[in-house]
Amino acid sequence: MRVEELLKKTIARDGAAHLTLIDPAKQGAGLAGEMAADAAAAGTTGVMVGGSTRAGGKLLDLAVLAIKKATDLPVILFPASEAGVSRHADAIFFMSMLNSRDPYFITGAQRLGAPLVKEFGLEPLPMAYLVVEPGGEAGRVGKAELIPHDKPGLAAAYALAAQLLGMRFVYLEAGSGANRPVPVEMVKAARDVIDVTLVVGGGIRTPEAAAERVEAGADIIVTGTLVERAADRAKKIAGMVKAVKAVHRA
Numbered sequence: 001m002r003v004e005e006l007l008k009k010t011i012a013r014d015g016a017a018h019l020t021l022i023d024p025a026k027q028g029a030g031l032a033g034e035m036a037a038d039a040a041a042a043g044t045t046g047v048m049v050g051g052s053t054r055a056g057g058k059l060l061d062l063a064v065l066a067i068k069k070a071t072d073l074p075v076i077l078f079p080a081s082e083a084g085v086s087r088h089a090d091a092i093f094f095m096s097m098l099n100s101r102d103p104y105f106i107t108g109a110q111r112l113g114a115p116l117v118k119e120f121g122l123e124p125l126p127m128a129y130l131v132v133e134p135g136g137e138a139g140r141v142g143k144a145e146l147i148p149h150d151k152p153g154l155a156a157a158y159a160l161a162a163q164l165l166g167m168r169f170v171y172l173e174a175g176s177g178a179n180r181p182v183p184v185e186m187v188k189a190a191r192d193v194i195d196v197t198l199v200v201g202g203g204i205r206t207p208e209a210a211a212e213r214v215e216a217g218a219d220i221i222v223t224g225t226l227v228e229r230a231a232d233r234a235k236k237i238a239g240m241v242k243a244v245k246a247v248h249r250a
């Protein structure tokens with residue numbers, strides 16, 4: 001099954017999906033495989049692989065291969081630049097950071113990466129990447145004009161622009177490790193104006209925080225730090241996945 005279809009089916013069946021983000025620069029490939037296996041056992045729908053700084057080349061290829069060996073989950077690239085394209089993945093969030101001040105992050109990296117996506121036969125998932133304050137490394141590296149917490153309408157306008165441009169995914173990102181996730185009001189505001197798949201991530205630490213955002217209209221919740229730090233990560237991810245899927249079932 002194509003990855004987009006799998007995501008759509010999961011969202012239709014469970015009300016929402018959970019994706020686990022693994023940054024290849026933060027641990028060796030062996031551990032990346034173990035993390036993915038735990039996430040798979042916990043019920044996550046897929047693994048996103050990428051990072052803002054050093055996630056490219058051999059490091060990226062080895063992580064993708066280890067994850068594919070350890071699980072049957074689809075691997076979706078989450079690139080910060082054209083360096084984040086690996087031939088071994090299944091799909092790629094083909095992203096444009098619409099609120100960057102630098103055209104490189106809006107169309108430049110995409111121009112450089114597109115031929116590789118075609119050559120490697122990766123399934124492209126066209127996505128608007130919208131970075132909300134505090135933004136973290138993603139905001140700093142991508143030179144984002146951060147969307148302030150008290151401007152949900154601004155996020156909604158970007159989200160609508162993305163849909164009108166033909167993008168099928170909109171990602172509201174607070175930045176990995178953010179001390180505050182994307183506000184619930186902002187998720188609602190974006191949901192109110194778009195029909196395409198709404199992804200929310202950055203700083204989501206608790207099942208409650210994830211559930212609130214699903215209730216507000218998120219289709220996919222992304223967590224990364226949870227899988228990196230938790231000693232009992234399998235349990236932590238299972239709690240998160242359960243909360244994400246319980247909202248619309250209840």
Ligand code: 1GP
Nearest residue numbers: 176177201202203224225
């Ligand atoms: C970062 O939104 C993701 O791109 C995940 O963030 O590491 O805070 O879960 P966390």
